[in-house]
Amino acid sequence: MAAQIWGSEKRARRRREISAKIAQMPELHDSKPLPFMTREEKIMESARKLTILTEKMGQIIDPTDPAELYHLNNEVLGLEGNPMALHGVMFIPALSAQASDEQQAKWLPRALRREIIGTYAQTELGHGTNLQNLETTATYDLATQEFVLHTPQITALKWWPGNLGKSSNYAVVVAHMIIKAKNYGPHPFMVQLRDEKTHEPLPGITIGDIGPKMAYNIVDNGFLGFNKYRIPRTNLLMRHTKVEADGTYIKPPHAKINYSAMVHVRAYMLTGQAIMLASALNIATRYSSVRRQGQIDKSQPEVKVLEYQTQQHRLFPSIARAYAFQFAGAETVKLYEHVLKEMKSGNVSLMADLHALTSGLKSVVTYQTGEGIEQARMACGGHGYSMASYISEIYGVAIGGCTYEGENMVMLLQLARYLVKSAALVKSGQSSKLGPLVAYLGVKSEPTSLIDRIPNSGFTEYVKTFQHVSKRQTLKAADMFFGLMEKGEKREIAWNKCSVELNRASRLHTRLFIVEAFVRRVNEIADIRIKEALTDLLHLHVNYELLDIASYALEDGFLSASQLDYIRDQVYLYLGKIRPNAVSLLDSWEFSDIELRSVLGRRDGNVYENLFKWAKSSPLNKTDVLSSVTQYLKPMMEKARL
Ligand SMILES: CCCCCCCCCCCCCCCCCCCCCCCC(=O)SCCNC(=O)CCNC(=O)[C@H](O)C(C)(C)COP(=O)(O)OP(=O)(O)OC[C@H]1O[C@@H](n2cnc3c(N)ncnc32)[C@H](O)[C@@H]1OP(=O)(O)O
Numbered sequence: 001m002a003a004q005i006w007g008s009e010k011r012a013r014r015r016r017e018i019s020a021k022i023a024q025m026p027e028l029h030d031s032k033p034l035p036f037m038t039r040e041e042k043i044m045e046s047a048r049k050l051t052i053l054t055e056k057m058g059q060i061i062d063p064t065d066p067a068e069l070y071h072l073n074n075e076v077l078g079l080e081g082n083p084m085a086l087h088g089v090m091f092i093p094a095l096s097a098q099a100s101d102e103q104q105a106k107w108l109p110r111a112l113r114r115e116i117i118g119t120y121a122q123t124e125l126g127h128g129t130n131l132q133n134l135e136t137t138a139t140y141d142l143a144t145q146e147f148v149l150h151t152p153q154i155t156a157l158k159w160w161p162g163n164l165g166k167s168s169n170y171a172v173v174v175a176h177m178i179i180k181a182k183n184y185g186p187h188p189f190m191v192q193l194r195d196e197k198t199h200e201p202l203p204g205i206t207i208g209d210i211g212p213k214m215a216y217n218i219v220d221n222g223f224l225g226f227n228k229y230r231i232p233r234t235n236l237l238m239r240h241t242k243v244e245a246d247g248t249y250i251k252p253p254h255a256k257i258n259y260s261a262m263v264h265v266r267a268y269m270l271t272g273q274a275i276m277l278a279s280a281l282n283i284a285t286r287y288s289s290v291r292r293q294g295q296i297d298k299s300q301p302e303v304k305v306l307e308y309q310t311q312q313h314r315l316f317p318s319i320a321r322a323y324a325f326q327f328a329g330a331e332t333v334k335l336y337e338h339v340l341k342e343m344k345s346g347n348v349s350l351m352a353d354l355h356a357l358t359s360g361l362k363s364v365v366t367y368q369t370g371e372g373i374e375q376a377r378m379a380c381g382g383h384g385y386s387m388a389s390y391i392s393e394i395y396g397v398a399i400g401g402c403t404y405e406g407e408n409m410v411m412l413l414q415l416a417r418y419l420v421k422s423a424a425l426v427k428s429g430q431s432s433k434l435g436p437l438v439a440y441l442g443v444k445s446e447p448t449s450l451i452d453r454i455p456n457s458g459f460t461e462y463v464k465t466f467q468h469v470s471k472r473q474t475l476k477a478a479d480m481f482f483g484l485m486e487k488g489e490k491r492e493i494a495w496n497k498c499s500v501e502l503n504r505a506s507r508l509h510t511r512l513f514i515v516e517a518f519v520r521r522v523n524e525i526a527d528i529r530i531k532e533a534l535t536d537l538l539h540l541h542v543n544y545e546l547l548d549i550a551s552y553a554l555e556d557g558f559l560s561a562s563q564l565d566y567i568r569d570q571v572y573l574y575l576g577k578i579r580p581n582a583v584s585l586l587d588s589w590e591f592s593d594i595e596l597r598s599v600l601g602r603r604d605g606n607v608y609e610n611l612f613k614w615a616k617s618s619p620l621n622k623t624d625v626l627s628s629v630t631q632y633l634k635p636m637m638e639k640a641r642l
C-alpha cells in the first residue's frame, strides 16, 4: 500500500531508508517538544537543523529529488516551516521558470549551494488577490539602465512573503514595470535585500517580520519597503519577457506566464495537504483504537471508541479523501511538469487547462483537508485539544493553504471562467472543441441515474452521476450569467451576481476530477489485496461524496429518494468493511513518530504514560510555585484573608 501512496516500491523503500537514517542522527531530532518552545527558540532550532542538513543532506537523500527533499523536510524540520521554506518552494522555482539561461547561470548555482537565501515577494499590505492593483513600482531609468523600485505608500509595502522578514537576503519581487511612463503590469525582478557579509538591510530597504500567526510560526513572514531602490535592468527575469537597453519591451508568449511560481505551488501543495490530512487521521485513528470509553453492549467491557459508528463516520470518509487527494495530486504534478517543459520551449497552449485544474483542486482540497483535520481533532475528545496531540498545529498549517497561493473563493472563480467558456462552446454546438477535462459537458446524459439499477456496473454509474450534476450546475450557472448579460447587465456585474452559483459549479467539477482520479488509480492496481482494500475505500468515497452533494441530483429527479437510501446504506456498509483496515490504511503512509510529533498518535499506542511524561516536562512544572503566584495571586489571597 505504501507503494501506491508514494508512487512506487522504490519510493516507499527510499522513504523508509531516509527515516531510518534520520532516526540514527539525534542532532536532527527536536531537542524538546515544539509546543514547549517559544517562537524564537523554534526558529533557532530550525536554523540549527538546516545548517546540519546543508552539510549532511547528500548522505541522507538525493537532494535533486523533490519527493525526497519533501520527506526530509517533514521529518526533520516539520510542518511549521523553516527559515528557508520559500527558498525551495518558490524562489528556486521562480528563477528556474522565469530567469533566462544567462540569469540562471548567475543566480541558480548560488541559490542551490545556499550561498544566498531567497523568497518570493508579491503580496502587499493593501493587495494580495488583485495583482493588477499591486502598488510597488519598478520604473526604468533609461540614463542609467536601471529599474528604480519604489513603495509609494504604506499599502504598497510587501507583506506576508515567507522568510522575508529575517532570513532571506534576496527575493524575486513582483512590481509594476513602468517604461517611458507606460505601465506594463506586474513583473518579477531579482532583488538583493541585505548585505551578503553583514546581513544588514541595504540602504533604501525597510524590512522586518510581520509577527506571530495562527501557525507556521517558524516562518518569518515579512514586510518590505523600497525607497527609490536601484537594480540593474538585467535583474528583470527575462526568460519570457525582455526589456532592451533602450527601453523596448518584448512581450511574453502568454500574458500570465510570469505566474508560473504560483502554479508550481498550487500543483505541489495537493499532496502536501494529503499528507497533513493523513497525519491527523493517523493520530486520531490510532488513538481511537487505544481509547476505551463506554459500552455498546452493556454486558461487555468498554469498547475502543473506534467501534462507534459515529466515530467511523467522522474519520473514515476523510481517510478516503486523503488517498483521493494523494492520487489526484500525483496526476497534477505530472501534468504540471509536462506543461512546464512545454512552456520553457515556447508552447503555452496547456497553461489555461492547468491553471483551471490547479485553481479548483487547490480550493477544494485545502477546504476538505481542513474539515477532516478538525474532525480528527474532535474525534480525540479532550486530548485532541492538547498540543500533545499536535493536531491543532497540523490544522493551523494546513488551513493556511485556503488562503495562500490564491484565496479559495477567488481561485474557484478562476476555474469558473474556464467552465463558462466551455459551457458557451456546448451551447453554440462546438462541443468537439472541449478539452479532455470538460468533454463530459458536451455529452448527453441518461434521464435518470442508474446507480443500484445495473448490477456489477462498478463505479461507472457513480462517475456518470457526478458528471451529470457537475454539467447541470455549470450550464445552469452559465445560463444565469449569459441571461443577465442579455438583459443588459455589464459583464462584471453579471459575474458577481452569479458567483455563488459559479463557485458551486467549480466545486462539483473539481470533486468529479478527484473521484475520477481515484477510479483511474484503483483500475490500474494489479495486486488483488491492495485493490480490494482500496476498492472498499473508493466505495465509501463515491457514496459519501454523492450523499454530500445529493441535493443537486435530487432537484431534477436524476436521483430518486430510494436511490438515496441505497447510497446511505452503502456508506454504512463500507464504514463497517473498512473498520478492520482503518489503522493499517493510515499506518501504510509510514509516518515515523519523529515526523508525527504526537504523543496521542504514537506507533506503540502507549498514550497515557507518555501524556503524563509530556505534561511533567512542561516549563510551568519546573517549579511548584510560579512567580505569577508569589507576585500577584498569593498577595491577593492574603489581602482577602485579612
Ligand atoms: C531541506 C530543505 C527543505 C526544502 C523543501 C523543498 C521541498 C520541495 C518540494 C516542493 C513541495 C511544495 C509543497 C508546498 C508546501 C507549501 C508551503 C507553503 C508555502 C506558502 C507559499 C505561499 C506563497 C504565496 O502565497 S505567493 C502569492 C500568491 N498570490 C496569489 O496566488 C494571488 C492570487 N491572484 C492571482 O493569481 C491573480 O491575480 C488572479 C488569477 C486571481 C487574477 O489575475 P489577473 O487579474 O492578472 O487576471 P484576470 O484578469 O482575472 O484573468 C485574465 C486571464 O488570465 C488567466 N490566468 C490567470 N492566471 C493564470 C495562470 N496562472 N495561468 C494561466 N492563465 C491564467 C485567467 O484565467 C483569465 O483567463 P480568461 O481566458 O480571460 O478567462
Ligand SMILES: Cc1cc2nc3c(=O)[nH]c(=O)nc-3n(C[C@H](O)[C@H](O)[C@H](O)COP(=O)(O)OP(=O)(O)OC[C@H]3O[C@@H](n4cnc5c(N)ncnc54)[C@H](O)[C@@H]3O)c2cc1C
Residues within 6 Å of the ligand: 086, 120, 121, 122, 123, 126, 127, 128, 129, 130, 159, 160, 161, 162, 216, 221, 400, 403, 404, 405, 406, 407, 408, 409, 410, 413
Ligand atoms: C501562511 C501564508 C503564507 C504566505 N506566503 C506568501 C509569500 O510567500 N509570498 C507572497 O507574496 N504572499 C504570501 N502570502 C499572501 C497570500 O498569497 C495572500 O494572502 C492571498 O493570496 C490572499 O490575498 P489577500 O490577503 O489579498 O486576500 P483578499 O483578496 O483581501 O481576501 C479577502 C476576502 O475577499 C475576497 N475576494 C477578494 N477578491 C475577490 C474577488 N475578485 N471575487 C470574490 N471575492 C474576492 C476573498 O475571497 C476573501 O474572502 C501568504 C499568506 C499566508 C496566509
